[in-house]
Amino acid sequence: MPIVAVTGATGAQGGATARALLDVGHQVRALTRHPDSPAAEALRALGAEVRHADFDDRASLDAALAGADSLFAVTTPFGTDISAEVRQGKALVDAAAAARLGHVVLTSAAHADRGTGVPHYESKHLVEQYLRAAGVPWTVIAPAAFMDNYASGWTLDGLREGTFAWPMPADRPLTLISAADIGAFAALVLRRRDEFTGRRIDIASDERTPGQIAEILTAAIGRPIAHQEVPLPYVRARSADLAVMFDYFTTVGLDVDVACLRHDHPDVGWHSFADWAAGQDWPALLSPVPARQ
Template identity: 80%
Template sequence: MPTIAVTGATGAQGGATARSLLAAGHRVRALTRHPGSPAAEALRRLGADVRHADFDDRASLDAALAGADALFAVTTPFGTDTGTETRQGRALVDAAAAARLGHVVLTSAAHADRGTGVPHYESKHAVERHLRACGVPWTVIAPAAFMDNYTSGWTLDGLREGAFAWPMPAGRPLTLIPAADIGAFAALVLLRRDEFTGRRIDIASDECTPEQIAAALAEATGTAVTHQEVPLDHVRTRSADLAAMFAYFTGTGLDVDVSALRRAYPEVGWHSFTDWALAQDWAGLLGRQGPGTPG
């Protein structure tokens, strides 16, 4: 059985991919900067070979990829910056090429190849271009907006006050995907490489308006939730990058053909937003004893 290396294995996308591959019976080498973390230990219990790897330490990448057959690659600008993401992504691609891997699956962002002007989309596209030129068989999967982001940050803060605070108009559709579906699709690509080699695929599991998201969150949390549009100027005070992203979502829109993906790849087990929301531990996240009960 070939060994598949997974970067970001203790994060959302990498962790979901590692678990999907392990569930399918594949050998997984989980790469992380923190091999002693609880998330890393959880992967070990599932059968993963956990290895240390740091994008800023080429020797660690070379050692971590030695003997692997394929790679799931994920980069992020958050916690660093877009320039760092591009530099680290190129270093990872170069290490994959030097290791002569049989396939690299890079996770990017839906529409990142369309000249969005969104900084962290542009940095991801720079890594995509580097991957295409490196000579290794590749696939780029490009997820839409993450459902999982709604369990933290200003969304969670707003839900405690009965509001779905989101920087988009109530009726503007947005395509969405949970990390579990990204991982399942990535695993599918790695298991059927010939079908996906040389392809870039935008992926999403559902399409909802903020008004529909608020209704689904109300059902899942057992509380009244209404959509509250956050002004982009307010978002800009926190992050110009995120403000640019939400301006793109509202203006151009993040369209992905959800129906076509569901028809073509039913084995992924795509989750609707409602299904995803109902599966979350909102009582714990919101600090309540149970749905609708003040903590």
């Protein structure tokens, strides 16, 4: 089968896409800055070809895309900044165009094309626009809020204390999606390019309020979890970008048509938030963090 190159293959979205493609027999070329990492070795064990690629090294991108048929493209401002995300995204699109790929699937963010004012949504939209003008067949998939973020970082720290700390009111709905569903939908788009080329699609698999999320986490974890609304000024003091995002979630919201997606694409195997929560290894995730020496 044709080779599908997957950027960010050792990350959440790229890794899920690579695994979904491998599951249906595609040849996958996993692109990563760290080809010797444990995550890269795991992909090799599943049958992927792993290549080094760095968005700031055009020669590495050209070599990594040579002979590929299509590309799953993911960019991020986290660990860099939004200007770097735009620069790197454009470099990746230029390399894809030079390689004359038959299809580029870019993952963005739900509502990034709606003038949200959220900095890392605006940067993704600039990459989307650049892709549309590049002259290669394209599809943009735009995930809603990531379920997987509830099992890491400061959210996980709160869960250890019995609190779901989230900067939204308890009764405000938010559309959600798991990394596994992003990967499955991306693989579907890559397999059925004629159906999806030239389309931009916001995707989500469930809609829950923070209060409902706390209840579901209580059932999955097996101990009481209470929602606590984190004040936006507290978030803003740590990240102005995220504060704008949570303000948008609260005042406007992400209106993704979950029912339509489930009806039109049942083979994705969409996960509800309860499905996702039940599938996590909470005892391992919530084990005490060793104190630093």
